[in-house]
Amino acid sequence: xxxxxGMGPVGWVVALVAGFVVGGVFFLTIKLEVxxxxxxxxxxxxxxxxxxxxxxxxxxxxxxxxxxxxxxKIAGGMLGGVIGAFIARVLVQRMVHKICGGKDAGDD
Numbered sequence: 001x002x003x004x005x006g007m008g009p010v011g012w013v014v015a016l017v018a019g020f021v022v023g024g025v026f027f028l029t030i031k032l033e034v035x036x037x038x039x040x041x042x043x044x045x046x047x048x049x050x051x052x053x054x055x056x057x058x059x060x061x062x063x064x065x066x067x068x069x070x071x072x073k074i075a076g077g078m079l080g081g082v083i084g085a086f087i088a089r090v091l092v093q094r095m096v097h098k099i100c101g102g103k104d105a106g107d108d
Contacts, residue, residue: 005076015077019084022061026085027092029054 004012033050036042069077 005079006072007076007080011073011076012080015080016084016087019081020088021084022058022081023085023088024092025057026054027089031092031096 007015029050033047036046065074065077065081
């Protein structure tokens with residue numbers, strides 16, 4: 001096993017991009033849920049529906065990682081994915097901060 005946890009540079013880039021996409025979708029759906037429900041712009045049933053949709057989405061991602069990624073590369077792939085998801089979280093937070101003008105998403 002080499003110094004890149006069994007993955008080459010391309011594997012790390014793919015893991016980072018995949019984590020960024022999954023994290024971006026995850027955190028943007030949270031933002032949309034806050035917009036629609038907390039600010040009373042949408043129906044009340046949207047909160048549990050969005051929650052279960054996010055849980056199902058993450059379950060599908062984890063099953064696909066478990067099935068498609070070779071066993072010796074799962075640790076590196078998941079580490080890269082978590083780093084990509086963290087970067088997506090920071091970017092979504094900055095976007096929300098810029099749009100809301102420094103206020104919390106729940107403030108009116």
